[in-house]
Amino acid sequence: MEGNQILKQRMDAQGFTQTELAEAVNADLRAAGYEGTVSDRTVRNWLTGKTRWPHQRQRAALEAVFGCPVNELGFVPREDSSCSVPEDPVLRRRFISATTGAAMAAAGTVSTAPAYAAQARIGMSDVQRLLSKFAVLIASDHRHGGKRTIETQASALAGEALALQARGSASQRVRGALYGCAASFTSSAMWAAIDGRRFDAAQRHFDRASSLASMSGDPTIQFRIWSHAGSLFRHMARPADALAANDVARRLPIARRDPMFASLGHARHAAIHGLTGENRAVRQALGHAQDALQQADPGEQRPVWMNAFYDQAELESLALAAYLSLAAYEEAEAHAHRSLALLRPEMQRSRAITTARLAHAQLGQGDIEPAVATAMSIPADPAGQHPRVTTMLDDFGNALRITAPSSEPARTWDQYTRDSRRSPQ
Structure with a gap:
C-alpha cells in the first residue's frame, strides 16, 4: 500500500508540512475544548496508511482544517464502523442560541x-x-x-x-x-x-x-480591520479599493482621538499613493504621519497588536515601500537604512522584508554589487522562506539579469540561488 496519497496531495496544495498540519489540527481541537494531542508522528501515520481512520475528534478537526468531509481526504472507515451511527460534525459545532x-x-x-452547560x-x-x-x-x-x-x-x-x-x-x-x-x-x-x-x-x-x-462596538478593532483591507487591496494592486478601505479606517473616531492611529492611517495611505505614482500625495501623507506620530503619547493604553508593530521603524518601512513604487530609489534607500536601524530584534519578518526592499533600491541606483550583497544577507531560514520575501527576491533576480545580465554579481546571485534551493530546508 502506498499510503494516503490523497491526504499528501491536499497537504501539498495547502502548503502544510507534517508539523504544521499537526499544529493546525491541535488548534482546532483546543478551540473545540479538547486537548491538542496530535503530533507529526500522528500525521506520518495518516500518510503511511498505518492509521486509516482517525478517531472522531481528529476527523472533525481535519474536516475543519481542510474544509471538506474526511472521506475526501483519503481516509477509509474501519469495517466495524459500518453499523455505527454516522457522525454529524454539526453536533460538535452546533449553535447554542x-x-x-x-x-x-x-x-x-x-x-x-x-446547551446544558451554559451556566457559568x-x-x-x-x-x-x-x-x-x-x-x-x-x-x-x-x-x-x-x-x-x-x-x-x-x-x-x-x-x-x-x-x-x-x-x-x-x-x-x-x-x-x-x-x-x-x-x-x-x-x-x-x-x-x-x-x-x-x-x-x-x-x-x-x-x-x-x-x-x-x-x-470597538473602534480600534474596526480601524484595524479596515486598515488591513487597505493593505490587502494594495498587495493585490488595486489602489482605488485600497484608498477607499483605508479612508474608512482614517475616518473612524479613534483616528481623530489618538494620533498613533492617525499616523498609521496616513503612512499606509502614502504606500498606496506610491502605486498610483502620486509623488506629492506620498510626501504629504508621510508628513502627516510623522507629525501625528510625534504627537502620540507613548504611555497611552493601546491594543496589543498596535503596540507590537507600529512605531518609527514601521513608518520608515511604509515610506520605503512608497518611494520604491515611485522609483525614487535614493530616498527609498535612506528610509530602508533608518527602518533597519530602528527595528526591534524580534521583528525578524519585517527585517527580512525591509532588507529585500533595500536591495531593490540599491539595484535601482545601479549599485549592483552592494545590492547583491544585501539580498544575500537575508537569512535563508525562516525569514528567506517568507512568501513576500521570496517573491521580492525572485523579482530582484529578474531585475538583476535585465540590468547586468553577464556581470559577476549576476553570476554570483544565480549561483547563490541555485545553492539555496539545493540546501535542505
Whole structure:
C-alpha cells in the first residue's frame, strides 16, 4: 500500500508540512475544548496508511482544517464502523442560541459547548486569558509571518472567544469584549493570509471580521480591520479599493482621538499613493504621519497588536515601500537604512522584508554589487522562506539579469540561488 496519497496531495496544495498540519489540527481541537494531542508522528501515520481512520475528534478537526468531509481526504472507515451511527460534525459545532449562532456564522466557527452547560459566569478574566494567548500569537507572527499555522491558530482563537459567549452568562461589557477579541483574532488570520499572499482567504476573513467588529462596538478593532483591507487591496494592486478601505479606517473616531492611529492611517495611505505614482500625495501623507506620530503619547493604553508593530521603524518601512513604487530609489534607500536601524530584534519578518526592499533600491541606483550583497544577507531560514520575501527576491533576480545580465554579481546571485534551493530546508 502506498499510503494516503490523497491526504499528501491536499497537504501539498495547502502548503502544510507534517508539523504544521499537526499544529493546525491541535488548534482546532483546543478551540473545540479538547486537548491538542496530535503530533507529526500522528500525521506520518495518516500518510503511511498505518492509521486509516482517525478517531472522531481528529476527523472533525481535519474536516475543519481542510474544509471538506474526511472521506475526501483519503481516509477509509474501519469495517466495524459500518453499523455505527454516522457522525454529524454539526453536533460538535452546533449553535447554542440564535445570537451566538449568528456570530458563529460570521466568524466561520461554531460553539462546541452543550446547551446544558451554559451556566457559568464569564468575566473579564476570561477575556484577559484570551488576550494573553493572542500576545503569544502576535509574537510568532512577527518572527515568522504569513504561515498558514498562524492563520489557523488565529481563527481557532476567534472560535474560542465565541464559544465563551455560549458557555455562560456575562455582562454586556464582557460580551462586547469577547466579540472584539473574536474580530481582532480573525483580523490576525486575515493579516497572516495577506502576508502569505493567500488573498482569497484574506477576503473571507475580512468579511467575518467586519461582521464581528460591528457587534463589538470597538473602534480600534474596526480601524484595524479596515486598515488591513487597505493593505490587502494594495498587495493585490488595486489602489482605488485600497484608498477607499483605508479612508474608512482614517475616518473612524479613534483616528481623530489618538494620533498613533492617525499616523498609521496616513503612512499606509502614502504606500498606496506610491502605486498610483502620486509623488506629492506620498510626501504629504508621510508628513502627516510623522507629525501625528510625534504627537502620540507613548504611555497611552493601546491594543496589543498596535503596540507590537507600529512605531518609527514601521513608518520608515511604509515610506520605503512608497518611494520604491515611485522609483525614487535614493530616498527609498535612506528610509530602508533608518527602518533597519530602528527595528526591534524580534521583528525578524519585517527585517527580512525591509532588507529585500533595500536591495531593490540599491539595484535601482545601479549599485549592483552592494545590492547583491544585501539580498544575500537575508537569512535563508525562516525569514528567506517568507512568501513576500521570496517573491521580492525572485523579482530582484529578474531585475538583476535585465540590468547586468553577464556581470559577476549576476553570476554570483544565480549561483547563490541555485545553492539555496539545493540546501535542505
